[in-house]
Amino acid sequence: MNREPKEYRRIAVCGGIYNNYLALEAALEDIRRREVEAVFCLGDMGAFGPHPDRVFPLLGEGKVLAIQGNYDQSLATGLDNCHCGYTDPRDNYFAQLSYEYTFRKTSHENKAWLGKLATHRRVKLGQYRVLMCHGSPRRTNEFLWESTSPNCLLEKFCRDFETDILLCTHTGIKWHRALDGYGHIINVGTIGRPENDGQVHVWYTLLTAGDDLQVEFIPVRYDHETLAREMEKEGLPSEFIETIRTGWWTTCLEILPAKERARGKY
Amino acid sequence: MTIPTAPLLELSTLWIQVTGTWCNLTCTHCLNSSGPHNPWLKSLDTDMVIRSIKEGAELGIKEIYYTGGEPFLHKDMLLLTAHALEVAPTTILTNGTLITEQVADHLAALAQNSPYSLEIRISIDDVDPEKNDRIRGKGAFSKAIRALQVLHSRGLLPIVTATEILRDELPEGSGMYEQFRDLLLSLGITKPRMKIMPVFSIGRMEGEGGPLLTPEMLDGFDYSLLQCSETRVVAEGGVYACPILAGLPQARLSEKSLKEAFKPCDLYHTACVTCYETGMTCKN
Ligand code: SF4
């Protein structure tokens, strides 16, 4: 593809949705009031929450430009697990429960749609070149946590992938680092799950190009109690529901590096 | 027979075998036969380690691991930890026996001052002290437990590394993982972290030969499943393919620089079969 990437001045970027259609709805409504030129999603529509098929119409109505996450890839190709990249047996056990649920409840059409998404996207934001990916530019399911992403690696990514701004998700916790010289790495957080800080809201990211790059993390409050009740009705694990109600992670904990793990409750 | 090779797809993990095979314990399953007397691989000079970290940074690595032997036998281990944490997230593989309150205070301060995570991995092989010490030596269990507690009380969240050496002695139906989790919770370690490793036919467990990988087995194989596709080890004598074969002449890829070790490595050892079958990695 040698088409010039499209240029914007102000965009909104969402991370993993994880079936949380209520949070997505609330986020899109918030975004509408903020005069952005486009809305992007960095993949992982499914996982964790209830009723996967309710996410897709919202993405269509909101004209969300999506790329493919590891979950989307797995669902689209009929793999037997989510390829989230967990290594711990307890983490894998819970990941498998939500994957099987999501696989069963996602329609053929939606799986096919996920299969057609690209894994990367390039745009321009003012003078900046932007590269969007799911985990890292080199691997869809690589985790880029704030405390395990050294500057030397991030600089290499910017160099090798010829970008000024690198956007990713996959971990579930947002962060931003401006590199000396040039380059910004932004993990945009996720819409699907609160970020293990005891707060029930979720986050998306607003980017505005001016003389400098402006990065704003926007909290999104939504009807999390309704989501929790629907998860109960769908028979999803009580551990997941606790996370929605309390903002503390109860699963996928072993993948957290020491610093991020220390900040959580479990 | 042709020996198959694995390409280096990227250099992400830099291992530093900082004390060679010098250790204060003599575990029966040690994969590089470490011990207190006449280690067959010597410790690295402080300057040499600092140079390797610098080269790693220039090459854009993602993380650093210190191993040995027992890393805390190195006279400059805290200084070297500080150097590593300036560049990248760092993990130390230790038996825990030398982690005193003072060492733990130092480590906690280093972790606090770095933007990157410091992980301390403590080896224990069984939740039963007597069984553990049969493998790891008398008193090893209680010292390791004490290390877990002094680290935990400083917010350092150590990871317990266990090998499957005593797996067959487990009572029916009880998993190793659950046993360790329960042990850690009972010690008041509220964020129990675990890593379970297979035993390798190497070092003190090296048998008589054993199966080897063939080029046919690797036909169409995804090399990214082997850690030698993304790691290199600095140890006495040069740069080696992976932490399991570090120090062995056939696994040596360069005498000096990491950059020179950007080439395929021979999958010549029976240990390679374990990697091939389990996809395991020595990383966290
Ligand atoms: S032991 Fe494993 S990691 Fe090392 S060279 Fe053999 S296959 Fe690669």
Ligand SMILES: [Fe+2]
């Ligand atoms: Fe993901």
